[in-house]
Amino acid sequence: MPEDVVDASEVEQSQGALEALISERRRKRDDLAAAGLDPYPSRFDRSTTAGELHLAHDGLEADQRTGQQASLAGRVVSMRGHGKLIFVTLADQSGTIQLLIQESRRSEQAALVVEALDLGDWIGVHGEVITSRRGELSLDVDDIQMLSKALRPMPDKWHGLVETDTRYRQREVDLLANAESRRVFDIRFKAIAALRRFMQDEGFVEVETPILQPMAGGAIARPFFTHGNALDIELSLRIAPELYLKRLVVGGYEKVFEIARNFRNEGVDTRHSPEFSALEAYRAFGDYRDGMDLAERMIVAAAEASIGTMTVTAGERTLDLSPPWPRRNLLDWLEEVTGERLHPSDPVEKVRAVCDAHQCDYLEEWTSGKLIFELYDTVLLPLVADPVFVYGIPIDVSPLARSNDDDPTMADRFELCIDAKEFVNGYSELNNPEVQVERFARESQLAAQGDLEAMPADAAFVRALEYGLPPTSGIGLGIDRLVMLLSGVEAIRDVILFPMLRPESFD
RNA sequence: GCGCCUCUAGCUCAACGGCAGAGCAACGGACUCUUAAUCCGCAGGUUUCGGGUUCGAAUCCCGAGGGGCGCACCA
Numbered sequence A: 001m002p003e004d005v006v007d008a009s010e011v012e013q014s015q016g017a018l019e020a021l022i023s024e025r026r027r028k029r030d031d032l033a034a035a036g037l038d039p040y041p042s043r044f045d046r047s048t049t050a051g052e053l054h055l056a057h058d059g060l061e062a063d064q065r066t067g068q069q070a071s072l073a074g075r076v077v078s079m080r081g082h083g084k085l086i087f088v089t090l091a092d093q094s095g096t097i098q099l100l101i102q103e104s105r106r107s108e109q110a111a112l113v114v115e116a117l118d119l120g121d122w123i124g125v126h127g128e129v130i131t132s133r134r135g136e137l138s139l140d141v142d143d144i145q146m147l148s149k150a151l152r153p154m155p156d157k158w159h160g161l162v163e164t165d166t167r168y169r170q171r172e173v174d175l176l177a178n179a180e181s182r183r184v185f186d187i188r189f190k191a192i193a194a195l196r197r198f199m200q201d202e203g204f205v206e207v208e209t210p211i212l213q214p215m216a217g218g219a220i221a222r223p224f225f226t227h228g229n230a231l232d233i234e235l236s237l238r239i240a241p242e243l244y245l246k247r248l249v250v251g252g253y254e255k256v257f258e259i260a261r262n263f264r265n266e267g268v269d270t271r272h273s274p275e276f277s278a279l280e281a282y283r284a285f286g287d288y289r290d291g292m293d294l295a296e297r298m299i300v301a302a303a304e305a306s307i308g309t310m311t312v313t314a315g316e317r318t319l320d321l322s323p324p325w326p327r328r329n330l331l332d333w334l335e336e337v338t339g340e341r342l343h344p345s346d347p348v349e350k351v352r353a354v355c356d357a358h359q360c361d362y363l364e365e366w367t368s369g370k371l372i373f374e375l376y377d378t379v380l381l382p383l384v385a386d387p388v389f390v391y392g393i394p395i396d397v398s399p400l401a402r403s404n405d406d407d408p409t410m411a412d413r414f415e416l417c418i419d420a421k422e423f424v425n426g427y428s429e430l431n432n433p434e435v436q437v438e439r440f441a442r443e444s445q446l447a448a449q450g451d452l453e454a455m456p457a458d459a460a461f462v463r464a465l466e467y468g469l470p471p472t473s474g475i476g477l478g479i480d481r482l483v484m485l486l487s488g489v490e491a492i493r494d495v496i497l498f499p500m501l502r503p504e505s506f507d
Numbered sequence B: 001g002c003g004c005c006u007c008u009a010g011c012u013c014a015a016c017g018g019c020a021g022a023g024c025a026a027c028g029g030a031c032u033c034u035u036a037a038u039c040c041g042c043a044g045g046u047u048u049c050g051g052g053u054u055c056g057a058a059u060c061c062c063g064a065g066g067g068g069c070g071c072a073c074c075a
Helices: A003-012 A018-034 A050-057 A108-115 A164-169 A172-178 A179-201 A240-252 A288-306 A330-338 A348-357 A370-383 A435-450 A457-468 A479-487
Strands: A065-082 A085-092 A094-101 A122-132 A136-148 A224-227 A233-237 A255-265 A275-284 A311-314 A317-320 A327-329 A388-394 A412-418 A421-428 A472-478
Touching: A003 A288, A018 A108, A050 A065, A050 A085, A050 A094, A050 A122, A065 A094, A065 A136, A094 A122, A094 A224, A108 A136, A122 A255, A164 A172, A172 A179, A179 A255, A179 A288, A179 A479, A240 A255, A240 A275, A240 A457, A240 A472, A275 A288, A275 A479, A288 A388, A288 A412, A288 A421, A288 A472, A288 A479, A311 A479, A330 A370, A330 A388, A348 A370, A370 A388, A421 A479, A435 A457, A472 A479
Parallel strands: A094 A136, A327 A388
Antiparallel strands: A065 A085, A065 A122, A085 A094, A122 A136, A224 A233, A255 A275, A275 A472, A311 A317, A388 A412, A412 A421, A421 A472
């Protein structure tokens, strides 16, 4: 082959296949503009939506004309051409509807738009609501406007977008191409709306507390750090809203909640995201039992509103969320399973022996209470399928919880477990400032001994307690996990719209 | 952080040491009841990147990058 011919084809190819597809669409857009039709008009008046039309007319016999004129707007998701007749599937947020575009009926403007039409374009259409000869509800289109010309080719209309990387990085494409993805996020936002409604109906006030904090507290986790220029101070991103919310209860807000984005600078996996959402609620004059009641009703309300059933699937198994949920004492249950009656006051050797017998790893410095909690995590938690409250948790791992009146080594604290995962953590709040100081001191001591999990003392919080925190019940719900449960997906990234990923390079 | 897997056309996937292919999307054409429309034609590639082995590499080896999954930490 002569040199110059080779060069020419290389120049042609250097444009790239994707660029060629985009240029083609650009050309169509420019053709429209040249014909005096704005490919990006400012607005469009629609009279109805695909969903409303289906509600109004589904069940109609084939080949009917309703006489109803309608204007619809949406994205072209499929086209089936038959020469002088084209079937288009139009998608709006409410669903999809078929358009019948007949050459004999359409306007001149419509003809130009059809000429320039590609999958993915946003269009506005007008016509009569009819059913096709096959009985599908359709709009017999007489006019079309381009509302926004899409320049990039859409993913495969049958397989959608599969590659997880692209699905997370270009969530907009995932959403427009994959109905399953839309389903999951619809559940998410319905559930969150339901939680908010439920809390408001219960008389809780929704509040906002700082995300940028001088010292991240209220949980045990490594924070993200940033710098505040104006004050020239180091700030942490919140790991939990707990301490600020309790200060609001001190201030007289008897029922408060916050839907809080929390940030933890820790491992990322199927169940953990650096950025995640929690609902924390505090109710004056209640204790941890009220927390269990609240958690149960809250989750049931969210399930009802988002999926309309108490049956969910988690991997291979089917779970039943129907209340009431059993409440099991941790030490009793542990005895049932291991055959050993353990207590935080037991010598560590005794508890370690049980750990050894159940493949539960531990560190040298752990107390009996901490070991018991670890046994719960490794031995009991995996047994959980349907929801179960586990209450009575060692005080050693509960520095912000009130101790039990009859057994000061135990906290009046519970966790709600479903499908081998923790969903809610709640307790009677510790409101004795001096005991809180002791707890913080003990945590500091642990930190000094090298325990990376120790909680830093928060003097402002202690001062607040000194003004008087009423008896208070507090709970925290992991919203992402709840959405995973309700939607039946197994990766937390599938319930977060834009999960954290390494930045793309656009070179 | 450590281990394993993965990356091929815009999308979904083949080819697994011997000429890089298909379907969808695109482009040209036929078609007024399809719905994964069909039919004919045409085009589309630095096989993620960089090295190496080989007569020959998408394929084997080494390294880098993206992503996924385990383990550890955590909710």
